[in-house]
Amino acid sequence: MSNHLEPKNSGDSDDSLKVTAATKREFPDPVEENHPLPSFVLILVGAVLSFGLVYFQMYQDGANAGTKGSGTASVEQAPAEPTLAELGKSVYANCQPCHQASGLGIAGQFPTLVGAEWVSGSEKRLIAILLKGLSGPVKVAGVTYNGAMPGWEKTLSNKKIAAVLTYIRSNWGNTYPEITEDKIAAVKAEFAAKADAWNEADLLAIPENATIAAAVTPTTQGAAPTVAVDLEAGKAQYQAICIACHQPTGLGLFPVFPPLVNSDYVKGNPERLIAIVLNGVIGPITVDGKAYTNMMPAQGAVLTDVKISQVTSYVRKAFGEGASPITPEQVAEARKKYGTRATSWSEAELLAFPAAN
Ligand code: HEC
Ligand code: HEC
Numbered sequence: 001m002s003n004h005l006e007p008k009n010s011g012d013s014d015d016s017l018k019v020t021a022a023t024k025r026e027f028p029d030p031v032e033e034n035h036p037l038p039s040f041v042l043i044l045v046g047a048v049l050s051f052g053l054v055y056f057q058m059y060q061d062g063a064n065a066g067t068k069g070s071g072t073a074s075v076e077q078a079p080a081e082p083t084l085a086e087l088g089k090s091v092y093a094n095c096q097p098c099h100q101a102s103g104l105g106i107a108g109q110f111p112t113l114v115g116a117e118w119v120s121g122s123e124k125r126l127i128a129i130l131l132k133g134l135s136g137p138v139k140v141a142g143v144t145y146n147g148a149m150p151g152w153e154k155t156l157s158n159k160k161i162a163a164v165l166t167y168i169r170s171n172w173g174n175t176y177p178e179i180t181e182d183k184i185a186a187v188k189a190e191f192a193a194k195a196d197a198w199n200e201a202d203l204l205a206i207p208e209n210a211t212i213a214a215a216v217t218p219t220t221q222g223a224a225p226t227v228a229v230d231l232e233a234g235k236a237q238y239q240a241i242c243i244a245c246h247q248p249t250g251l252g253l254f255p256v257f258p259p260l261v262n263s264d265y266v267k268g269n270p271e272r273l274i275a276i277v278l279n280g281v282i283g284p285i286t287v288d289g290k291a292y293t294n295m296m297p298a299q300g301a302v303l304t305d306v307k308i309s310q311v312t313s314y315v316r317k318a319f320g321e322g323a324s325p326i327t328p329e330q331v332a333e334a335r336k337k338y339g340t341r342a343t344s345w346s347e348a349e350l351l352a353f354p355a356a357n
Contacts, residue, residue, distance in 0.1 A: 088167025133197035234314025258287035267320035280344035
């Protein structure tokens with residue numbers, strides 16, 4: 001009896017056979033897939049972006065030069081060696097959220113830096129405030145504030161603190177003398193043990209006209225053998241090549257071009273700096289605490305040993321806290337080792353160089 005059921009079943013399977021055959025003849029069902037952008041498109045977009053920024057910057061420089069009434073190349077006007085006040089202007093970005101672009105602060109919250117006795121008076125007190133911060137009631141230009149300002153000694157270099165103080169002392173109608181980097185170092189050393197922020201009473205206990213102990217002068221004089229490198233020529237190289245990206249100030253342009261100021265790649269191991277200029281840099285790199293992911297074109301094919309020695313020496317002098325000059329012989333030596341390299345350096349490879357000066 002079960003036989004009676006068989007044909008039905010076999011009929012069924014005939015049908016399903018047909019269906020399978022039919023499906024086999026069809027195209028596969030469309031499936032949604034994830035096609036990432038081809039990498040060349042990404043690179044192209046990046047290149048266009050960088051170009052745009054460089055172009056914009058050049059145009060701006062050009063426009064500024066124009067307003068100064070001169071038609072000559074803008075690079076000649078750009079101060080390649082930033083003054084403390086110029087560097088300070090960019091460092092002031094840290095202060096601006098509270099003390100405002102006008103330096104006038106916000107009534108009841110953030111005190112003014114204009115006409116403030118803390119800014120015009122004792123340099124030692126002012127440096128002390130910047131290093132450690134300030135909290136609790138404090139009288140500024142006749143008004144009492146009761147807030148808290150963070151200390152900056154852990155986030156800003158001595159040079160940047162000197163720069164921002166020089167900037168606030170010479171801006172908005174303030175006309176007080178610059179504060180040098182070695183004074184910051186000296187006050188930092190004197191209060192090295194102090195961990196908390198100042199209050200007004202402790203600050204006032206620092207005599208108004210306290211002198212700042214002579215700082216240990218950095219060993220720039222005599223440390224390096226005197227080599228005759230033409231720094232003026234180096235400056236010209238910088239203005240012709242590096243300036244478009246690293247900017248007249250050497251501060252770069254976050255997040256596209258890293259700074260040469262406050263960079264161990266500049267002031268550290270000379271061989272590593274030469275290697276960077278010879279072969280370029282690519283991929284993620286952290287400079288002065290900020291992350292960049294871009295590429296720097298290799299310059300080895302376009303610059304002679306002498307020119308690389310000039311431009312690197314200039315960069316070290318102008319932005320590298322006066323680090324020793326680099327000779328053409330040192331460049332030749334490095335070129336022997338790395339000249340045949342086809343790829344740019346990655347951060348990991350650069351960090352594998354000894355950091356030594
Ligand atoms: C988060 C807000 C904030 C930031 C950022 C900040 N400050 Fe202040 N600053 C204050 C406050 C608040 C006081 C007053 C503290 C108090 O009431 O004890 C102060 C006080 C001062 C004073 C002494 C009083 C005066 O106005 O003369 C100086 C000088 C000063 N700041 C400079 C700076 C500089 C330079 C920077 C940048 C490196 C900076 N501050 C960044 C909030 C800030
Ligand atoms: C087209 C733009 C461009 C030019 C021109 C250029 N650089 Fe760079 N440079 C960069 C970028 C971008 C990086 C970071 C690359 C990365 O993200 O991996 C860099 C990195 C560096 C670094 C290591 C990081 C740092 O900031 O200290 C040094 C040193 C440096 N460049 C020096 C120079 C010098 C010297 C010249 C001129 C001879 C020069 N560069 C020309 C774009 C440029």
